Amino acid sequence: MFVIINKRKFIISFICLLILSFVILPFNFKSDITTIFNNNECLLILEKIFELRNKALLEEDLNILNNLYDKSVKYGVWAYEHELKKMKYLHKWADKQGVDFKSIRTKIKINRIKTINDGYSINFIVSTEYKYVYKNDLDNVNFFRIGTYHILNIIKKEEGWVITKEWYTDPFADSLNLDEIEYKDIKEYILAQEKKDLSNLNERRKNAVDYADKFCGAAGNDEDGFKYNKKYRNYNYLGGDCANFASQILHEGGNFKKTYIWNYNKTGGSKAWINAQAFKDYMLNSGRASLIAYGNYGKVYKAAYNLLPGDFVAYEKKGKVTHISVVTGLDSRGYALVNCHNTDRYRVPWDLGWSNRGIKFWLIRVHF
Structure with a gap:
């Protein structure tokens, strides 16, 4: 059944209801x-x-x-x-x-x-x-x-x-x-590059990217609620969440198995899981990853075109790795794009925000 309400009566009723809400209701x-x-x-x-x-x-x-x-x-x-x-x-x-x-x-x-x-x-x-x-x-x-x-x-x-x-x-x-x-x-050099074909990317790399996109926090979209994965502790207030997020991407998305050294359980993450320097060292020393290039931007920017979704970049300041981001795509000129936490990024050019001469980059190939 449809009820037609006079517009003027509806407006008066709504105003009265609003007044009552401030006077009578709890x-x-x-x-x-x-x-x-x-x-x-x-x-x-x-x-x-x-x-x-x-x-x-x-x-x-x-x-x-x-x-x-x-x-x-x-x-x-x-x-x-x-x-x-x-x-x-x-x-x-x-x-x-x-x-x-x-x-x-x-x-x-x-x-x-x-x-x-x-x-x-x-x-x-x-x-x-x-x-x-x-x-x-x-x-x-x-x-x-x-x-x-x-x-x-x-x-x-x-x-x-x-x-x-x-x-x-x-x-x-x-x-x-x-x-x-x-x-x-x-x-x-950048303008001379061409778009790359990623159609042959293996499934583990694709799944890692899907996870990175879904849980990139405030850089995400409305559908995902700008949230992190609640299964894991947010370490942003304890020194940073970038390595924790990179570890999640490789474990949850990329299907890398936890180890004694690289581990997360109900008490939190191991040092190799949550610390940027330790994460980089573990991945290289365990054989799960290998070095593509290392150095300042001028030394590595050409090598960065070898990065694939699922690889990662480690950012070093004053001799210590302080940040990790994971490659999630390439733009229309083949420039690598990354996701990370603190601050949250979605498909951001890998060097944007890291351009000081004193910063050095570790470009890391992950062996899926």
């Missing part, structure tokens, strides 16, 4: 309603801020970037200066790579909100998608996603909402002081 329900309103308001504010900030990064628009921050407080100044450095780095990397960024878009998931003075302190997750094309291959659009975890304070001023403080795990932090290097030859 306090918890009123609190929930308030929370919903706060979430919606904050989400709209954040979406607008990130839309403008992405536009500023994409177009190198300093005026837009400047207007997003309250620079009368030191934390606002620091947040602005950090984004300015990131803007410069992103475009330096693009120039080295021979690419143009076409769009930067974000999805936001709010975790918690706290009211402060004339504004909010918001804890939230951001999944940012970057699209790019090679300058000599404009028809093929590539994309990658980076997931970040933010705590951001905003207040409302006459000109609108502005950022007074921000903390997040920045994937470009190791390259914000990018050395000036001569990369004309590098760009020419």
Whole structure:
């Protein structure tokens, strides 16, 4: 049976119901309603801020970037200066790579909100998608996603909402002081490469990539809920989760059996399972992997075209491996793309965020 309700009566009834919810119904329900309103308001504010900030990064628009921050407080100044450095780095990397960024878009998931003075302190997750094309291959659009975890304070001023403080795990932090290097030859080499055929990739490598894509956290998609695999402890707050994730990819996806040295059980992971340096050493010393190349970017970037999905890259700073990422694909010019945790990455060019001259790379072939 269908019931037709007069539109005016429906609106009046809805308003009365809303008033009653704040006057008569239990306090918890009123609190929930308030929370919903706060979430919606904050989400709209954040979406607008990130839309403008992405536009500023994409177009190198300093005026837009400047207007997003309250620079009368030191934390606002620091947040602005950090984004300015990131803007410069992103475009330096693009120039080295021979690419143009076409769009930067974000999805936001709010975790918690706290009211402060004339504004909010918001804890939230951001999944940012970057699209790019090679300058000599404009028809093929590539994309990658980076997931970040933010705590951001905003207040409302006459000109609108502005950022007074921000903390997040920045994937470009190791390259914000990018050395000036001569990369004309590098760009020419990259632009001369061709797309590679991965149709003959074996099943274990494919399954490893599927796992890496599904559990890449904040860099993932809505369907997977921006989550890690709950079977495993999250080590981000205990020094980093990158090796733990790489171990999961090889075990859960790639069907590598646990060993006495490389192991995870109800008490957690062994050193070779969760520590980046120990993971790299174990894989090489056990014969489960072998070295493709080692050295700074200028020494290894050509060899990186030998990487296949399921292989991994280890990043060394001051003589110690501090990060692991797993190769999950190749872009339209055959450039290796990686997934990892802390910060979360989905199909990101393997050197993006790791461009300082002091960083050395271990390019590792995994023997599936």
